[in-house]
Amino acid sequence: MESLRGRLNRCSINTATLGHREPLAVTIDRIARAGFGGVAPWRHELDAANLQDIAKQIRALELTVTGYCRSTYFPAETAAERLAAIESNMRALQQAAEIGAQCFVLVVGGLPAGSRDLPVAREQVAEGIAALCDEAGRLGVRLAIEPLHPMYAADRSVINTIQQALMFCQTIEPDGTRVLGVAIDIYHCWWDPQLSESIQAAGEARRIFAYHVSDWLPNTRDMLLDRGMMGDGVVDLERIRNLVENAGYRGLVEVEIFSKERWWTTAPDEALQMCANRLQSVC
Amino acid sequence: MESLRGRLNRCSINTATLGHREPLAVTIDRIARAGFGGVAPWRHELDAANLQDIAKQIRALELTVTGYCRSTYFPAETAAERLAAIESNMRALQQAAEIGAQCFVLVVGGLPAGSRDLPVAREQVAEGIAALCDEAGRLGVRLAIEPLHPMYAADRSVINTIQQALMFCQTIEPDGTRVLGVAIDIYHCWWDPQLSESIQAAGEARRIFAYHVSDWLPNTRDMLLDRGMMGDGVVDLERIRNLVENAGYRGLVEVEIFSKERWWTTAPDEALQMCANRLQSVC
Numbered sequence: 001m002e003s004l005r006g007r008l009n010r011c012s013i014n015t016a017t018l019g020h021r022e023p024l025a026v027t028i029d030r031i032a033r034a035g036f037g038g039v040a041p042w043r044h045e046l047d048a049a050n051l052q053d054i055a056k057q058i059r060a061l062e063l064t065v066t067g068y069c070r071s072t073y074f075p076a077e078t079a080a081e082r083l084a085a086i087e088s089n090m091r092a093l094q095q096a097a098e099i100g101a102q103c104f105v106l107v108v109g110g111l112p113a114g115s116r117d118l119p120v121a122r123e124q125v126a127e128g129i130a131a132l133c134d135e136a137g138r139l140g141v142r143l144a145i146e147p148l149h150p151m152y153a154a155d156r157s158v159i160n161t162i163q164q165a166l167m168f169c170q171t172i173e174p175d176g177t178r179v180l181g182v183a184i185d186i187y188h189c190w191w192d193p194q195l196s197e198s199i200q201a202a203g204e205a206r207r208i209f210a211y212h213v214s215d216w217l218p219n220t221r222d223m224l225l226d227r228g229m230m231g232d233g234v235v236d237l238e239r240i241r242n243l244v245e246n247a248g249y250r251g252l253v254e255v256e257i258f259s260k261e262r263w264w265t266t267a268p269d270e271a272l273q274m275c276a277n278r279l280q281s282v283c
Numbered sequence: 284m285e286s287l288r289g290r291l292n293r294c295s296i297n298t299a300t301l302g303h304r305e306p307l308a309v310t311i312d313r314i315a316r317a318g319f320g321g322v323a324p325w326r327h328e329l330d331a332a333n334l335q336d337i338a339k340q341i342r343a344l345e346l347t348v349t350g351y352c353r354s355t356y357f358p359a360e361t362a363a364e365r366l367a368a369i370e371s372n373m374r375a376l377q378q379a380a381e382i383g384a385q386c387f388v389l390v391v392g393g394l395p396a397g398s399r400d401l402p403v404a405r406e407q408v409a410e411g412i413a414a415l416c417d418e419a420g421r422l423g424v425r426l427a428i429e430p431l432h433p434m435y436a437a438d439r440s441v442i443n444t445i446q447q448a449l450m451f452c453q454t455i456e457p458d459g460t461r462v463l464g465v466a467i468d469i470y471h472c473w474w475d476p477q478l479s480e481s482i483q484a485a486g487e488a489r490r491i492f493a494y495h496v497s498d499w500l501p502n503t504r505d506m507l508l509d510r511g512m513m514g515d516g517v518v519d520l521e522r523i524r525n526l527v528e529n530a531g532y533r534g535l536v537e538v539e540i541f542s543k544e545r546w547w548t549t550a551p552d553e554a555l556q557m558c559a560n561r562l563q564s565v566c
Contacts, residue, residue: 111501116519118474151434153474154501154517164476191401191436193447218394218437223506234437236399 011279012038012066014212014256015045018271019264024049027268028057034272038064038252040105046095055099066254067144067183067210068092068101073109074128075121075158082124085109086131093132096141102251103144103209104136105183110155121158129180130172137179144183144209145169151223162189162198169207181207184244185256187214187227190235196243203247211244213237213283214257225260229274231282241283253283294562295321295349297495297539298328301554302547307332310551311340317555321347321535323388329378338382349537350427350466350493351375351384356392357411358404358441365407368392369414376415379424385534386427386492387419388466393438404441412463413455420462427466427492428452434506445472445481452490464490467527468539470497470510473518479526486530494527496520496566497540508543512557514565524566536566 013031015024022030024045031039039058046054046068058065072088089104096104108125115121129143136143145165148157159165165182173180182202189195202208215233220226230237241253255275257263263271296314298307305313307328314322322341329337329351341348355371372387379387391408398404412426419426428448431440442448448465456463465485472478485491498516503509513520524536538558540546546554 111517116517118519122476149433150474151432151503151506154499154503158474159476160474161476167476191433191441191443193405193442193444193450216437220434220437220506223434223503234394234399236401 007280008035008276009037010252011036011276012040012064012252012254013272013275014040014067014069014254015042016069017255017257017263017275018268020045021264022268024054025057028054028061028063030268030272032061032063034269034276036272036276038066038254040065040067040069040254040256041099042069043092043095046099051095051098058099064252065099065101066252067103067105068096068099070105070107070146073107075109075112075115075124077112077114082128086128089128089132090135093135093139093141097139101141103142103181103183105210106143106145107148108145108157108159110153110158118153118158125158126168126172129168133173133179137177142178142209143180145180146183146185147188149188161192161194162202163194166198166202166205166207169205178206181209183210183212184208185212186235186237186240187212187216187256190216190240195240199243199247203249206248208244208247208249209251210254211249211251212254212256214255222260225258227257227259229257229259229263230255230278237283253279255279290563291318291559292320293535294319294559295323295347295535295537296555296558297323297350297352297537298325299352300538300540300546300558301551303328304547305551307337308340311337311344311346313551313555315344315346317552317559319555319559321349321537323348323350323352323537323539324382325352326375326378329382334378334381341382347535348382348384349535350386350388351379351382353388353390353429356390358392358395358398358407360395360397365411369411372411372415373418376418376422376424380422384424386425386464386466388493389426389428390431391428391440391442393436393441401436401441408441409451409455412451416456416462420460425461425492426463428463429466429468430471432471444475444477445485446477449481449485449488449490452488461489464492466493466495467491468495469518469520469523470495470499470539473499473523478523482526482530486532489531491527491530491532492534493537494532494534495537495539497538505543508541510540510542512540512542512546513538513561520566536562538562
């Protein structure tokens with residue numbers, strides 16, 4: 001059991017994996033009891049709980065917070081809405097600092113309603129991220145841009161490849177203070193013909209702040225909520241894990257599975273046990 | 284009416300847009316009657332018809348065949364299966380030549396069942412395409428690699444960006460005989476942060492063999508069969524059309540819409556009329 005425990009200690013569970021069915025404090029306890037060394041909670045969970053109590057619980061359980069999910073979308077039709085998004089994200093940074101999160105996960109947003117202008121939306125994202133960097137640095141919370149799969153470009157993220165996310169990092173923070181980096185999620189990037197080069201470049205820039213696993217199911221039935229358990233799909237998890245490790249990443253592996261019909265209908269402890277098994281056999 | 288007719292004459296209809304509900308000869312007549320200058324038929328339609336009759340009909344109507352859809356997938360578990368795919372594609376090239384198609388559309392295939400090895404699948408694709416080039420050149424049929432959206436990487440195509448498709452072209456056919464090129468379909472590539480550079484590179488290499496339009500609907504309900512009519516989604520069609528034209532493309536614009544619930548349940552002539560309207564207002 002010691003080696004099992006030892007390895008799970010380097011693994012984290014994103015609370016979305018359990019479907020947000022229980023209060024955050026219950027979820028955190030389950031994750032710690034199952035032997036995982038980390039957790040990544042969501043803002044709506046924390047907003048529904050007592051921030052100080054959760055922070056205390058996390059410290060007591062000695063859990064690493066591998067990420068705090070996630071930013072309010074940056075692009076919007078009006079300047080007032082864009083400012084409101086930045087202010088919302090500033091408040092989230094405070095929460096991220098309070099729970100000791102290793103990074104605040106930036107899911108940057110898609111096109112504003114009615115817009116077809118990707119270049120403008122991308123500019124708005126760059127402006128929004130730039131506005132957070134000083135405060136993030138002051139609070140000691142890193143910002144991890146998570147490029148989302150291109151199928152989310154309209155609705156959720158106009159940043160869709162690791163290479164593109166790195167361009168944003170380099171443009172916004174060229175001096176290398178390294179507040180800004182990327183979260184690499186295999187669900188979003190497994191297909192990328194530039195994957196190897198991009199992960200290597202992210203590592204050389206010391207900008208890999210998080211590493212998320214799940215799996216891509218053939219004949220995916222739902223574009224958002226049909227992610228697979230590691231090993232049930234087509235992603236070569238071992239190859240990507242090697243790329244990330246060879247790029248110098250030494251952080252935890254975080255499981256993030258949105259699975260409405262399969263894993264969100266499975267008892268939480270059973271889902272956690274399966275995550276543990278698969279993390280040790282295929283990741 | 285003359286200017287309308289004149290512009291539609293530079294437009295083509297992929298028969299999939301009408302949902303394959305009628306025999307190919309009927310569909311071709313409808314498309315010509317509606318004033319379009321081109322058509323792109325599918326192999327299963329042609330296999331169900333008399334090849335010589337269809338070829339004669341297309342010539343009589345003076346339609347440009349903007350593409351012949353599509354290749355048998357190249358990657359497969361066994362060498363025998365891969366050889367069978369190449370042979371199937373050789374037969375399709377004969378048909379493409381018979382109907383005077385400007386190109387044979389290569390939708391290259393995803394991962395073989397049970398495989399997680401993208402690099403090997405991509406090698407098998409390269410081998411398969413290479414095996415077709417001589418025959419394609421002899422027949423005067425160009426081969427257009429159509430990069431598909433990354434959400435099809437597992438099931439339909441391990442080539443997912445224009446840049447990647449160009450790499451295949453350059454590797455397989457470095458001497459520039461230009462049998463090999465790309466089909467640019469905005470549904471698959473609209474999100475690409477490298478879109479402008481990739482289209483320009485494709486143009487400079489004189490490898491843009493086809494240009495397909497439709498639209499990406501926000502909140503897409505089906506990953507395969509929920510494409511939008513041009514103007515109903517978020518794609519900046521004018522920007523992409525300008526990129527393609529500035530890259531030197533002078534061919535027809537082809538409409539290819541898979542839309543099970545909306546356009547495949549609309550009367551064919553009505554769908555064609557809407558295509559005509561939108562081609563002239565938003566494309």
